[in-house]
Amino acid sequence: MKKNNIILIGFMGVGKGTVARALVNKSGMMAIDTDDIIESMENRKIKKIFELEGEPYFRNLEKKTAKWLAKNVKGTIISTGGGFYKQEKLNEIGKVVYLKSSFQGILDRIHSAPNAANKLKKRPLLQNMEAASKLFDERAPQYEAVADIIVDVEKKDINLIVEEILGQV
Numbered sequence: 460m461k462k463n464n465i466i467l468i469g470f471m472g473v474g475k476g477t478v479a480r481a482l483v484n485k486s487g488m489m490a491i492d493t494d495d496i497i498e499s500m501e502n503r504k505i506k507k508i509f510e511l512e513g514e515p516y517f518r519n520l521e522k523k524t525a526k527w528l529a530k531n532v533k534g535t536i537i538s539t540g541g542g543f544y545k546q547e548k549l550n551e552i553g554k555v556v557y558l559k560s561s562f563q564g565i566l567d568r569i570h571s572a573p574n575a576a577n578k579l580k581k582r583p584l585l586q587n588m589e590a591a592s593k594l595f596d597e598r599a600p601q602y603e604a605v606a607d608i609i610v611d612v613e614k615k616d617i618n619l620i621v622e623e624i625l626g627q628v
């Protein structure tokens with residue numbers, strides 16, 4: 460069955476939520492976010508889940524979310540947490556779009572946001588920049604490998620990003 464979902468993957472802070480909202484405006488589709496689903500399921504924030512239960516517990520919730528999406532969601536823009544791309548059979552959920560940027564591009568984007576401190580604080584895996592940079596290097600080729608479509612988003616106008624995505628899905 461063709462599900463017509465668009466799944467946005469990419470590193471923390473690359474702008475998956477921002478791109479999802481812009482896609483909503485342009486396409487008339489609705490959007491959901493895997494971190495939001497997990498937070499509602501647990502009635503607590505990602506930061507708390509990591510603190511109190513640890514990362515493996517969180518990854519298990521991502522797995523549960525992936526199964527639910529594959530079974531129940533159609534015609535939707537799905538933004539994901541930065542580690543969600545590891546879920547098996549991602550392309551059974553929809554067209555996988557990798558939002559690509561350099562690590563420095565991501566840091567610049569976060570630091571230029573008005574709520575930069577909050578953006579950093581709420582992300583457990585962005586607390587240590589050396590570790591985050593290593594994680595980025597490890598994941599970058601993996602994002603590319605699972606993507607159906609790769610869109611370079613670094614320093615690019617949001618309207619252009621949206622056009623490129625909608626032109627390819």
Ligand code: S3P
Nearest residue numbers: 470471472494540541542582583
């Ligand atoms: C994670 C990214 C976060 C969130 C969690 C783990 C990751 O989402 O799912 O903190 O492993 O990269 P964002 O990509 O929206 O920051």
